[in-house]
Amino acid sequence: MSYATVFKDETKLDINYTPSKLQHRNFQLKLLNQYFRHAIETPGKMTQRVIITGKVGTGKTVLTQLFGREITREAQRRNINLRYIHLNCRQNKGSFFLTLQQIVTQFHPTFPKRGYSAEELLQALIQILDTQNVHLIVTLDELESLIQNEGSEPLYKLSRIEETRPKTPRRLSLICILRELDWLNKLDASTRSTLQSNIIQLDAYTKTQLKDILNDRITLAFKPGTTPVETIEFAAELGTEEGGNARYAIELIWRAGKYADTEGDKEVSPEHVRRAVETVYAGIRRDEIAALDLHKKLFLLGISRRFQLTKGAYLSMGEAEEAYTIVCEEFDKKPRGHTQLWKYAKELSNLGIIKAEPSTSGQRGKTTLIGLPHITATNLETELNKILQHAKRG
Amino acid sequence: MMIEDIFSSRGRVRILRILFEIEELNISEIARRAGLNYTTTNQHLQMLEKAGLIRHKSFGRIRIYRFNEENAKVRVIKDLMAVWEQGSKQT
Ligand SMILES: Nc1ncnc2c1ncn2[C@@H]1O[C@H](COP(=O)(O)OP(=O)(O)OP(=O)(O)O)[C@@H](O)[C@H]1O
Ligand SMILES: [Mg+2]
Numbered sequence: 001m002s003y004a005t006v007f008k009d010e011t012k013l014d015i016n017y018t019p020s021k022l023q024h025r026n027f028q029l030k031l032l033n034q035y036f037r038h039a040i041e042t043p044g045k046m047t048q049r050v051i052i053t054g055k056v057g058t059g060k061t062v063l064t065q066l067f068g069r070e071i072t073r074e075a076q077r078r079n080i081n082l083r084y085i086h087l088n089c090r091q092n093k094g095s096f097f098l099t100l101q102q103i104v105t106q107f108h109p110t111f112p113k114r115g116y117s118a119e120e121l122l123q124a125l126i127q128i129l130d131t132q133n134v135h136l137i138v139t140l141d142e143l144e145s146l147i148q149n150e151g152s153e154p155l156y157k158l159s160r161i162e163e164t165r166p167k168t169p170r171r172l173s174l175i176c177i178l179r180e181l182d183w184l185n186k187l188d189a190s191t192r193s194t195l196q197s198n199i200i201q202l203d204a205y206t207k208t209q210l211k212d213i214l215n216d217r218i219t220l221a222f223k224p225g226t227t228p229v230e231t232i233e234f235a236a237e238l239g240t241e242e243g244g245n246a247r248y249a250i251e252l253i254w255r256a257g258k259y260a261d262t263e264g265d266k267e268v269s270p271e272h273v274r275r276a277v278e279t280v281y282a283g284i285r286r287d288e289i290a291a292l293d294l295h296k297k298l299f300l301l302g303i304s305r306r307f308q309l310t311k312g313a314y315l316s317m318g319e320a321e322e323a324y325t326i327v328c329e330e331f332d333k334k335p336r337g338h339t340q341l342w343k344y345a346k347e348l349s350n351l352g353i354i355k356a357e358p359s360t361s362g363q364r365g366k367t368t369l370i371g372l373p374h375i376t377a378t379n380l381e382t383e384l385n386k387i388l389q390h391a392k393r394g
Numbered sequence: 395m396m397i398e399d400i401f402s403s404r405g406r407v408r409i410l411r412i413l414f415e416i417e418e419l420n421i422s423e424i425a426r427r428a429g430l431n432y433t434t435t436n437q438h439l440q441m442l443e444k445a446g447l448i449r450h451k452s453f454g455r456i457r458i459y460r461f462n463e464e465n466a467k468v469r470v471i472k473d474l475m476a477v478w479e480q481g482s483k484q485t
Contacts, residue, residue, distance in 0.1 A: 108458065110419050112458075115422065120453070124454060127453055
């Protein structure tokens with residue numbers, strides 16, 4: 001039994017796939033290489049700190065990963081012991097300890113998981129780098145979570161560690177990825193100033209740039225002749241409207257291809273893209289929702305259901321809490337308290353999934369208002385139901 | 395140290411096997427996997443280290459043990475264990 005498909009290799013569309021070349025980021029890649037030239041030419045003489053910033057889907061992650069791949073290859077050629085480690089702070093729950101642990105286990109996979117502090121772990125890391133004579137570039141991706149969770153301290157310690165050991169070779173360089181530079185204001189002044197000198201800004205992609213990115217990816221992932229120019233045009237345009245978001249454009253074309261397949265069409269049409277628009281959410285990442293704690297998911301589920309009832313633009317915190325309590329009953333979980341939920345609302349807002357802001361008018365007292373700007377309530381509920389299915393059974 | 399001294403203890407053989415499988419590990423984890431208490435594990439490890447079979451690295455309070463690959467006996471012990479494992483899979 002065989003069935004037709006427009007795809008040649010769907011793995012090339014996966015969020016974990018790193019393309020071997022980038023469109024329209026050559027300048028930034030060169031800049032990054034320049035900042036780290038000393039790591040190749042005079043290893044140990046100095047370390048570097050670079051901040052990469054840009055909106056959702058502007059290529060921050062892919063740019064640094066590609067840079068990491070290239071610089072380690074170049075170092076190998078020159079017999080320099082250089083390692084590049086890319087860490088996602090959100091996936092490490094914004095914990096400094098877990099972040100450091102992830103680095104250390106790259107060198108000692110069975111390093112004990114418990115029984116010591118982040119401070120000791122950092123010392124262990126430096127010791128490892130010294131004994132193995134390694135130069136390390138660490139990328140802290142989605143650094144927002146780490147700052148939100150632990151404030152200034154992790155970055156303070158990471159950027160000071162070299163200064164506490166003046167006569168030894170410099171070993172630890174940092175690349176920090178932030179969507180918004182505002183986050184730097186949450187750091188103490190001295191940490192901020194040590195980080196701030198090299199900033200690489202990734203601008204939103206234009207429509208033409210998105211078309212080039214899409215074309216490259218389509219050649220890898222789709223069979224020839226399955227994606228007409230007008231379809232690519234359309235997806236690129238939608239990506240531009242969503243803030244020049246390449247991830248969104250790629251997801252749209254992927255989903256559109258899926259619709260073409262289910263309908264047995266040989267070509268991906270703009271209509272398939274239109275249908276994809278209904279199920280792909282630009283500002284929100286599926287994996288972000290899936291990675292949330294159970295109670296945050298339940299809170300979101302309550303919110304999404306209440307919005308479908310009220311049809312208003314905002315919910316009061318009280319309404320959201322009530323909806324959440326009902327959901328907890330359904331899932332047979334003990335509801336979290338008011339303060340905890342208020343914290344959830346702020347965190348979910350920082351992730352861009354909801355919008356939580358203090359009410360301005362005195363009418364409703366001084367409550368927090370919750371909005372849902374990036375996704376329809378029905379789509380959010382569908383998504384959560386999918387993710388939560390087994391939580392209920394279990 | 396005589397060969398009997400090393401291999402006369404189930405606990406020590408167990409520890410050697412764990413290091414053979416996991417390569418490097420801290421004391422608490424070795425103790426847990428061996429089903430021994432901390433003090434006993436520590437004593438075994440010290441004896442094995444004195445015999446030159448294993449060595450450790452310290453990271454602050456953390457000590458991590460592994461085989462001492464420079465010791466010729468270690469190569470033979472590891473071979474023995476590999477062959478033994480093979481054998482027990484076949485029968
Ligand atoms: N210049 C480019 N050339 C080819 N593919 C790109 C380019 N920029 C981005 N992409 C692709 O677009 C998607 C989104 O890019 P990436 O994940 O790097 O964005 P990001 O800036 O890290 O977004 P976020 O802030 O959400 O983490 C990825 O699949 C990536 O491979
Ligand atoms: Mg990213």
